[in-house]
Amino acid sequence: MVRAAAAFIRAEWFLAVAAATSLAFLLPPAGLPGDLASPVRLALVFAWLFAAVLGSALAVVRHADHLAVRMGEPYGTLILTLSVTFIEVISISAVMVHGELHATLARDTLFSVVMIILNLMVGLSLLVGGWKHREQVYNLQGANTYLGVIIPLVVLSLVLPTYTQTTPGPTLSPAQQIFLVVMSVGLYAAFLRIQTGRHRDYFALGDDGADEAEPHSAAGACTFHAILLLAYMAPVAVLAEQMAVPLNYLVETFHMPAPFGGVIIAILVATPEAVGAVRAALADRLQRSINIALGSVLSTISLTVPAIVLLSRFMGIDIVLGVQNTDTVLLVLTLGVSVVTFASGRTNVMQGLVHLILFVVYLLLIVEG
Numbered sequence: 001m002v003r004a005a006a007a008f009i010r011a012e013w014f015l016a017v018a019a020a021t022s023l024a025f026l027l028p029p030a031g032l033p034g035d036l037a038s039p040v041r042l043a044l045v046f047a048w049l050f051a052a053v054l055g056s057a058l059a060v061v062r063h064a065d066h067l068a069v070r071m072g073e074p075y076g077t078l079i080l081t082l083s084v085t086f087i088e089v090i091s092i093s094a095v096m097v098h099g100e101l102h103a104t105l106a107r108d109t110l111f112s113v114v115m116i117i118l119n120l121m122v123g124l125s126l127l128v129g130g131w132k133h134r135e136q137v138y139n140l141q142g143a144n145t146y147l148g149v150i151i152p153l154v155v156l157s158l159v160l161p162t163y164t165q166t167t168p169g170p171t172l173s174p175a176q177q178i179f180l181v182v183m184s185v186g187l188y189a190a191f192l193r194i195q196t197g198r199h200r201d202y203f204a205l206g207d208d209g210a211d212e213a214e215p216h217s218a219a220g221a222c223t224f225h226a227i228l229l230l231a232y233m234a235p236v237a238v239l240a241e242q243m244a245v246p247l248n249y250l251v252e253t254f255h256m257p258a259p260f261g262g263v264i265i266a267i268l269v270a271t272p273e274a275v276g277a278v279r280a281a282l283a284d285r286l287q288r289s290i291n292i293a294l295g296s297v298l299s300t301i302s303l304t305v306p307a308i309v310l311l312s313r314f315m316g317i318d319i320v321l322g323v324q325n326t327d328t329v330l331l332v333l334t335l336g337v338s339v340v341t342f343a344s345g346r347t348n349v350m351q352g353l354v355h356l357i358l359f360v361v362y363l364l365l366i367v368e369g
Contacts, residue, residue: 012228014055018235021052025242042246049243053268056236057087061272063229068288070222078195080273080292081299083229087236088113088269088300089307094241104320106308107170108262109269111158111323111331113300116270117293118334119359121277122341125289127352129281136286136347142202143342146294149191151335153184153301158331162322170322177313181306188302205287257366270296286347326365334358 064080071079092109129136157180166173172180195203251261273296280288305321312319323331337358341351 014059015228015231018052018056018232018239021048022235022238025049026238042249046243046246046250049239049246050264050268053236053239053243054271056232056239057084057268057272058275059232060084060087060229060236061276063225063232065276066225067222067229078192078295080276081295083233084269084273084296085299085303086233087240088265088304090237091240091265091268092304092308093311094244103318104258105261106312107158107320107323108259109265110300110304111327112259112263112266113270114154114297114331115334115359115362116266117273117297118338119355119362121270121274121293122338123352123355123359124274125277125281125286125293125352126341126347127349127356128278129284129286129289130347130349130352132282133284134348136281136284137205137345138287138290138347139202139205140342140345141199142287143290143294145191145194145199145202146298147339147342149187150294150298150301151339153187153298154331154335156180157184157301157305157321158323159328160322162324162328170320170324171318172321174313177309181309184302184306188298191298203287203291259366263366290342330358330362330365
């Protein structure tokens with residue numbers, strides 16, 4: 001019993017840190033974060049909150065991975081992507097409520113998530129996997145199914161609003177927003193039906209899904225990891241709201257580039273999954289890596305967009321969804337390159353390099369766009 005308790009403390013010590021941080025920012029009526037006019041205090045508060053949220057998100061992914069091992073694909077990856085979507089919606093809504101970034105924040109975050117996942121995450125996974133294993137294989141039918149849903153959803157959510165004429169600017173009318181919500185959720189529900197039902201084998205390579213599952217030991221272990229997953233998500237919800245204050249102050253006071261707030265939230269959301277995807281590629285489990293990457297993009301667009309649209313209508317906020325100018329070009333280019341990358345069932349380092357270059361271009365355009 002003592003050894004088990006000691007092992008639990010060593011593995012889950014960050015839960016105490018996250019809980020203590022939450023209490024530190026919630027309890028004092030006028031304490032933390034306090035006066036943010038001092039650049040040093042602003043940097044310390046922001047770094048503290050960022051580290052606490054990121055550490056909690058990494059723990060969420062860790063326990064989702066344990067569930068994936070016991071439940072097999074695609075259920076484990078589904079739990080992971082839904083957990084991260086929850087974190088993303090909480091973070092975006094918190095910043096929208098507490099600052100002046102509400103109009104473009106959702107658009108900037110969604111665009112950043114797509115760029116980080118499809119270029120940085122996919123690029124690193126293919127590069128390190130190809131470098132170590134020369135050439136890796138995956139289920140082509142699964143990748144095509146993902147992209148077949150991702151591409152129209154991304155274009156309808158982030159490109160089409162720029163060209164609609166019912167409302168001024170890159171926005172959608174109420175009727176168009178309702179259609180987008182219903183269509184996105186409906187397509188995702190249909191995709192889940194395929195992923196977990198009649199075409200489950202599309203998202204596993206050979207007998208990977210069956211080999212990974214451990215039904216004989218799943219019940220107790222799954223309950224344990226599910227409880228801890230929820231326990232780590234609680235401080236994320238609390239601290240995301242607290243982080244909105246220094247983040248908005250940083251962007252508005254120091255005149256950071258407009259997409260900066262969205263990039264920060266996207267990093268929080270995508271980093272845990274990126275770690276899991278790269279580790280899977282290094283272990284020569286590219287199918288798992290692709291499920292994480294493409295599943296994350298799909299859940300972000302099909303679930304986060306409807307959640308943010310409904311939230312903005314409830315709050316009476318007009319949000320901007322359509323990307324413009326160079327962002328449109330880069331988004332379309334990324335989708336096109338992704339189709340080429342996942343068109344053969346095999347990958348190598350060259351494809352990873354191309355995606356990483358596109359990510360560097362994305363960073364350059366944030367500063368010099």
